[in-house]
Amino acid sequence: MTQVISIHPVTRIEGHARIDIHLDDSGQVSDARLHIDALRGFEQFVVGRPAEEIPRIVSRICGVCPWMHHLAAAKAIDGCFAVTPPPAGNLLRELCHVLAHIHDKILHFFFLASPDFIFEPDSDFSVRNIMGLVRREPGLAAEVVRMRQLSLMMLERIAGKAVHPVAAVVGGFAKPMTGEERQGLLADGRILLDFACRALRYAKEKVFCRFADEESALNPITTGFLGTVDGQGNLRFYEGLLRLMRADSSVTAFAAPDYASHLSEWVEPWSTAKMVYASAWNEGFSLDPDAPRGIYRVNTLARLNVCDRIATPLAQAELEAFRARFGRPAQGTLLAHWARLIELVYACERVLELLADERITGPLIRTPAEPRAGRGIGHVEAPRGTLIHDYTTDDNGCIVRANLIVGTTHNIAPMNMNVRRAAANLAVKATADAMFLNRIEMAVRAYDP
Amino acid sequence: MCLAIPMQVVAIDGGSDDVLDPQVALVESDGIRKAIRLEMVDRIPMVGEYVIIHAGFAIRTLTAEEAEYNLDLMRRMVEMLDEDNNTSGALQ
Numbered sequence: 225m226t227q228v229i230s231i232h233p234v235t236r237i238e239g240h241a242r243i244d245i246h247l248d249d250s251g252q253v254s255d256a257r258l259h260i261d262a263l264r265g266f267e268q269f270v271v272g273r274p275a276e277e278i279p280r281i282v283s284r285i286c287g288v289c290p291w292m293h294h295l296a297a298a299k300a301i302d303g304c305f306a307v308t309p310p311p312a313g314n315l316l317r318e319l320c321h322v323l324a325h326i327h328d329k330i331l332h333f334f335f336l337a338s339p340d341f342i343f344e345p346d347s348d349f350s351v352r353n354i355m356g357l358v359r360r361e362p363g364l365a366a367e368v369v370r371m372r373q374l375s376l377m378m379l380e381r382i383a384g385k386a387v388h389p390v391a392a393v394v395g396g397f398a399k400p401m402t403g404e405e406r407q408g409l410l411a412d413g414r415i416l417l418d419f420a421c422r423a424l425r426y427a428k429e430k431v432f433c434r435f436a437d438e439e440s441a442l443n444p445i446t447t448g449f450l451g452t453v454d455g456q457g458n459l460r461f462y463e464g465l466l467r468l469m470r471a472d473s474s475v476t477a478f479a480a481p482d483y484a485s486h487l488s489e490w491v492e493p494w495s496t497a498k499m500v501y502a503s504a505w506n507e508g509f510s511l512d513p514d515a516p517r518g519i520y521r522v523n524t525l526a527r528l529n530v531c532d533r534i535a536t537p538l539a540q541a542e543l544e545a546f547r548a549r550f551g552r553p554a555q556g557t558l559l560a561h562w563a564r565l566i567e568l569v570y571a572c573e574r575v576l577e578l579l580a581d582e583r584i585t586g587p588l589i590r591t592p593a594e595p596r597a598g599r600g601i602g603h604v605e606a607p608r609g610t611l612i613h614d615y616t617t618d619d620n621g622c623i624v625r626a627n628l629i630v631g632t633t634h635n636i637a638p639m640n641m642n643v644r645r646a647a648a649n650l651a652v653k654a655t656a657d658a659m660f661l662n663r664i665e666m667a668v669r670a671y672d673p
Numbered sequence: 674m675c676l677a678i679p680m681q682v683v684a685i686d687g688g689s690d691d692v693l694d695p696q697v698a699l700v701e702s703d704g705i706r707k708a709i710r711l712e713m714v715d716r717i718p719m720v721g722e723y724v725i726i727h728a729g730f731a732i733r734t735l736t737a738e739e740a741e742y743n744l745d746l747m748r749r750m751v752e753m754l755d756e757d758n759n760t761s762g763a764l765q
Binding site for chain 1: 677679696728730731733734742749753754
């Protein structure tokens with residue numbers, strides 16, 4: 225008789241994930257599936273509402289990464305009402321966006337990911353968590369908390385002390401930045417960059433050295449990738465072209481409004497979750513890890529794979545070293561953690577770049593907008609991957625249609641491939657021991673779903 | 674899209690001077706109690722306030738008023754799906 229081992233809840237993964245490992249009569253793994261519960265209904269819920277409310281509503285519902293949804297929605301509504309924010313408004317939005325990336329990356333790497341690698345995978349659960357890190361590296365753990373708080377406080381100084389962001393408004397930003405604020409933020413930005421460089425050095429010495437062993441135990445998958453670049457192929461988080469890379473490294477680029485010509489949605493019979501695949505490749509959809517079709521990944525590793533370079537010097541040097549070692553595209557699932565810290569360095573450098581731009585303190589922060597009929601598609605690179613908001617408005621500026629693709633939606637298909645591979649490789653005769661199950665979870669945690 | 678359901682804090686435990694005895698919030702939702710770590714939260718919640726949780730860590734504290742507003746939005750979203758006779762898989 226077949227048996228199903230369920231991992232539920234998946235530790236250190238947001239809320240509602242479940243992994244089912246199916247065993248056949250002889251105890252061999254016959255299949256493994258990852259179920260991610262996602263919210264459905266937002267698209268229907270917003271129909272009829274004034275479009276300018278959407279950036280504020282979405283950040284209340286998606287409170288885990290509110291800034292990402294807030295900004296993608298604001299960009300989309302700009303499109304509906306055909307307005308372009310003035311330079312200061314755009315720079316302030318991007319500054320908030322990269323600061324939100326910084327605190328998210330610090331949280332994910334040190335609190336959720338690093339305990340897997342700092343401690344042996346078979347070490348006790350009571351040790352292999354953040355308190356284990358606090359015991360072993362008390363100075364580092366305290367600094368991690370301080371740095372994340374610093375990035376949050378910087379956000380508050382720019383965007384006001386709001387639990388849910390409200391500062392991005394249709395046509396721009398709600399509050400100008402003073403010269404004095406800018407100087408203070410520059411000083412704090414340098415502290416963050418210094419920490420990011422030290423964090424990456426620490427991870428290279430103490431964390432990433434474990435990757436080779438773990439990666440081979442997981443048996444990596446081979447997929448394409450999606451991320452955002454500017455016209456010169458530089459890594460971008462806040463705006464740019466979407467670039468879709470096949471596993472053979474060939475690329476196509478398109479503007480976010482054309483996403484539906486390249487990406488399509490898919491629902492597997494065993495799941496109600498929406499998946500997305502690269503329909504532009506004309507090869508259909510298959511989760512078979514040995515012969516995947518249409519599957520690409522988003523998130524940190526994907527972004528570093530698709531970009532030609534990073535326009536800031538310290539992150540670029542790290543990217544070059546990373547590429548020299550792992551090639552392009554790098555396929556190892558756990559390399560997403562390494563990529564995350566390179567992105568942390570980039571984000572900190574980008575904060576300084578944005579603050580160095582004289583235009584950021586410009587008094588004109590918002591272009592007046594009138595409600596009107598239109599369609600707008602806003603996209604940003606969120607910590608969990610490419611986030612797309614797509615709205616259509618009527619003559620009164622109210623929503624008549626909405627569609628969202630969030631980072632984890634792109635990654636549900638490749639995560640399922642990872643789970644199948646890892647389960648098959650690890651469980652010749654599967655027993656539900658903690659080490660076996662944790663290894664499978666590690667593959668999923670790399671995506672930060 | 675991850676749904677950030679605010680959970681109400683019913684007690685705060687721990688928090689002696691020892692760094693190895695961190696404060697932990699007991700949160701409750703639908704009668705289920707969970708211990709939630711507070712190292713990453715923007716401010717330590719008071720009993721009766723709410724937190725948004727990411728992967729076992731509280732990341733944001735909400736006043737009861739803020740949380741009620743969010744919960745009300747979510748409830749209305751679910752009701753709307755019910756009205757559309759589309760409940761299966763609405764909140765998967």
